[in-house]
Amino acid sequence: MTRQLHPLEINPKTGEPFLRLPAPHQNIILTPPRQGDQSVLIQHMNDPAIYGWIEGPPVPYLPEHADFWIQFVKEESDTTLQYLRKSAENFPNGPLQFVDASPVRHLREVKENGTDILIGDVNFRRSPFEEVLDEAERKRLQEENANKQAGDPTIQYAVGDWLAASHHGRGIMTAAIGLLMTTWAIPRMGARHVVAHTFAGNIGSNRVFEKNGFGNRGLFDNGKTVRGEKKVLTLLEWKPNDG
Numbered sequence: 001m002t003r004q005l006h007p008l009e010i011n012p013k014t015g016e017p018f019l020r021l022p023a024p025h026q027n028i029i030l031t032p033p034r035q036g037d038q039s040v041l042i043q044h045m046n047d048p049a050i051y052g053w054i055e056g057p058p059v060p061y062l063p064e065h066a067d068f069w070i071q072f073v074k075e076e077s078d079t080t081l082q083y084l085r086k087s088a089e090n091f092p093n094g095p096l097q098f099v100d101a102s103p104v105r106h107l108r109e110v111k112e113n114g115t116d117i118l119i120g121d122v123n124f125r126r127s128p129f130e131e132v133l134d135e136a137e138r139k140r141l142q143e144e145n146a147n148k149q150a151g152d153p154t155i156q157y158a159v160g161d162w163l164a165a166s167h168h169g170r171g172i173m174t175a176a177i178g179l180l181m182t183t184w185a186i187p188r189m190g191a192r193h194v195v196a197h198t199f200a201g202n203i204g205s206n207r208v209f210e211k212n213g214f215g216n217r218g219l220f221d222n223g224k225t226v227r228g229e230k231k232v233l234t235l236l237e238w239k240p241n242d243g
Helices: 038-045 063-090 135-146 172-189 204-212
Strands: 017-020 029-033 106-110 118-127 157-163 195-199 215-220 233-238
Touching: 017 172, 029 118, 029 172, 038 063, 038 118, 118 135, 118 172, 157 172, 157 204, 172 204, 195 204, 204 215, 204 233
Parallel strands: 157 195
Antiparallel strands: 017 029, 029 106, 106 118, 118 157, 195 233, 215 233
8 A cells, every 4th residue: 555655665664655865864854734833833933034924925924824824835745645546556566656746745843752853844846937127928838838648757846945044054854855856756747847946145055955966047037026025046957867
């Protein structure tokens, strides 16, 4: 039954799937979002060291925002897991089925007593094509990309992330993105083209992607405004033969 979940491990006590980061970060795992993540998420999303570098969260970040977001991402993860479990019934001996997302995305630090705490998030999704400056062409590419079947090697994915400020500078996000790329995005999503869009000046995030084989394609200005502030973006791009 678990073959279609490969290479995810299963927590024997909770039944929750997870991926464990490689040494020296074995105490960090990637799991699905959980009901109950809201309180810690609110703390992180109200930290300017985090929200200053990402587009999504409203400021201030309120309990209703966290409730909406956790429900949204948990449903997405649950849908992927349900599809994989159904595929295990339909294809008990394989082949492994392609999916459109990673069911594990929340980074958690596991304590010595076995409890864990939410410290970050890594998300793969169909690309918004931020780097395409013409709005009509961008919309056309988004729609074309969205209509492709999971596993299509011409799909352009985008990856986004955040990490608790207390854990910056340790190589955790570099390891997490590398793990998800090699164990999930490439083999289980069929990803062959992945981009990241970072705010200009986010040197740390750019280095995370560059260490994972993403090429820095430079700055671009598509007119984006975030919370009333104009933002110039950096495009980082990965393809299998770039490296």
